[in-house]
Amino acid sequence: MEGNVFEALKLMCIGLATVFTVLLIIIFLGKLLVRLVNKIAPEEEQPVAKNAPSAAVDANVANAIALAVQQLTGGKGKVEKIEKL
Numbered sequence: 044m045e046g047n048v049f050e051a052l053k054l055m056c057i058g059l060a061t062v063f064t065v066l067l068i069i070i071f072l073g074k075l076l077v078r079l080v081n082k083i084a085p086e087e088e089q090p091v092a093k094n095a096p097s098a099a100v101d102a103n104v105a106n107a108i109a110l111a112v113q114q115l116t117g118g119k120g121k122v123e124k125i126e127k128l
Contacts, residue, residue: 100125100126100127104125105122105125108122108125109122
């Protein structure tokens, strides 16, 4: 009976070590893949339009948004800027 328990513990430890090793390999290969992709095909930066006209938001809409933020955050949130997308 005791031999079965020790055999089970031994198999459990081997299984856990195997899973841990495979997960480490996956993590390191993922990091390597990200680095290779970033070197081979870096993301192109898109220019930001500096002179884009900003449309004003209606005062009633701004007040409604501010009240909603205040209610949802319990008075801790603050609306600093509202932009139309």
